[in-house]
Amino acid sequence: MTRLDPAARREQILAATLRLVARDGFARVTLRDVAAEVGVVHGLIRHYFPTREQLVAAAFDAAVLAELEDDEEVAERVEPVEALADWLTSTPREHYxxxxxxxxxxxRNPELHAALTRHHRDCERRLSRIIERLDQAGLGTSADPASDARMLTALADGIAVQHHAIGIVSREDADRVVFTAAEERLGIVPGTLERSRPTAVRGQWATNTGA
Amino acid sequence: MTRLDPAARREQILAATLRLVARDGFARVTLRDVAAEVGVVHGLIRHYFPTREQLVAAAFDAAVLAELEDDEEVAERVEPVEALADWLTSTPREHYxxxxxxxxxxxRNPELHAALTRHHRDCERRLSRIIERLDQAGLGTSADPASDARMLTALADGIAVQHHAIGIVSREDADRVVFTAAEERLGIVPGTLERSRPTAVRGQWATNTGA
DNA sequence: TAACGTGTTATCCATGTGGACAAGAAGGGG
DNA sequence: CCCCTTCTTGTCCACATGGATAACACGTTA
Known part of the structure; x- marks a missing residue:
């Protein structure tokens, strides 16, 4: 493969790793798989990431970062109902x-555990903020936004398992479950979230064409 | 190791496999690990399970079976509130x-996917049945037990992730979240489930001492 | 007690893995 | 123009894995 800018190559490797993790799982992704996905020799992966452990850790960090990169300021400007509907549904399949x-x-992986903890706290914090704004706007009520955020986060994760991993519920049913629960919990008039369902789907990880 | 009854040895291997899966995950459990856990040579595992795939599939089937073996008739005789509190909290850490x-x-594993689907449906069905009895007993109300069961199952799974995998919430907080949500959803008077919280913890998988 | 079936062991093998290393190639700065 | 950094390749190695196989040992039955 032609010589590439180090930063671009690095991102290319990380994106390839994430695609393979989504397909095969952390435990089954090998350096040779990643190299083949990128189109280089497996020795080159080591040039950028000294060990396999550091590669997957870096890849997961990148995934967390990518998940948060949609500007929080933008989310702050949009209507809270819309922001809530978006929060509850917009995570793409590969990410989940x-x-x-x-x-x-x-x-069994401390670094991954730490990154996951940070990501989870951040998700809850964002949802909590949306709930506060919803309450302030008089569109819903919440005595304890943090508790409500925790419960809705757990519900969204659980229903994502039923939808993405087990495939026992459709996308529509999954959305309805979390929408109904959120409306009930936050005193939003029923059907509001369904009507604010976002149409666009967030992006996946880049394909082979590096930055 | 001394010669053992085939059925007993088989169960011993399955239990060992499940313990290792809980510790290391399906992908990382090797035949040699299982053999060492049992205290035999890795060739013997093959004598009982022709391939690694069949071993882990059989182990997961055994896990599903063990989860359901607590007699449904017994659950039918206990008070519905107690049954609900038990359902929502009694899955041991290793199982989760x-x-x-x-x-x-x-x-990426069709057999495991099928077993998981059966197990999930069964869990929902059982919870649905409890909710029906709760409604009939006038202790709660549910317009759609199946929907409520689906939502509470998802919530319980999601909060189990937060508790067992991420460790971001304590056992007490996890129970409180699902209890509160269930009471709210089913119109149960608040605090009822907390007072019915089961004291006993269900069993783990057997240790080395075979049947 | 001798023969037989089978649970059990001890090795052997091909393959795939993470990692190490040296040589080649592409570009950038003197 | 040459040199020098470093991106990139090809190859090598030690090791673990799943699986195969033959010998061994223990219990049962005739």
Whole structure:
């Protein structure tokens, strides 16, 4: 492969790793798989990431970062109802498959566990903020936004398992479950979230074409 | 190791496999690990299970079976509130770690996916039945027991992730979240489930001492 | 007690893995 | 123009893995 800018190559390797993790899981991704996905020799991976452990850790960090990169300021400007509907539904399938795999790896991988903890706290914090704004706007009520955020986060994760991993519920049913629960919990008039369902789907990880 | 009754040895191997899956995950459990856990040579494992795939599939089937073996007739005789509190909280840590790992493996393992689907449906069905009895007894109300069961199952799974995998919430907080949500959803008077919290913890998988 | 079935062991093998290393190639600065 | 950094390749190695196989040992039955 032609010589590439180090930063671009690095991102290319990370994206390839994430695609393979989503497909095969952290435990089964090999350096040779990643190299083949990128189109280089497996020795080159080592040139950028000294060990396999550091590679997957860096890849997961990148995934967490990518998940948060959609500007929080933007989310702050949009209507709270819309922000809530978006928060509850917009995580793409590939990302959730990585989260689910990360859950299973976390108990035996301290770095991954730490990153996952940070990500989870951040998700709850963002949702909590949306709930506060919803309450302030008089569109809903919450005595304890943090508690409500925790409960809705857990519900969204659980229903994502049923949808993405087990495939026992459709996308529509999954959305309805979390929408209904959120409306009930936060005193939002029923059907509001359904009507604010976002149409666009967030991006996946880049393909082979590096930055 | 002394010669053993085939059925007993088989169960011993399955239990050892499940313990290792809970610790290391499906992908990382090797035949040699299982053999060492049992205290035999790795060739013997093959004598009982022709391939590694069949071993882990059989182990997961055994786990699903063990989860359901607590007699449904017994659950039918106990008070519905007690049954609900038990359902929402009684899955032991080791079992949940296996479920979480199974979620991450399901998309690429058809047999495991099938077993997981059966197990999930059964869990929902049982909870649905409890909710029906609760409604009939006038202790709660549910317009759609199946929907409520689906939502509470998802919530319980999601909060189990937060508790067991990420460790971001304590056992007490986890129970409180699902109890509060269930009471709210089913119109149970607040605090009822907390007072019915089961004291006994269900068993883990047997240790080395075979049947 | 001798023969037989089978649980059990001890090795052997091909393969895939993470990592190490030296040589080649592409570009940038003197 | 040459040199020098470093991106990139090809190859090598020690090791672990799943699986195969033959010999061994223990219990049962005739």
């Amino acid at each position: 498959l990585v989260w689910i795999d990360a859950w299973s790896e976390a108990p | 770690l296996v479920w979480i790992d199974a979620w991450s493996e399901a998309p």
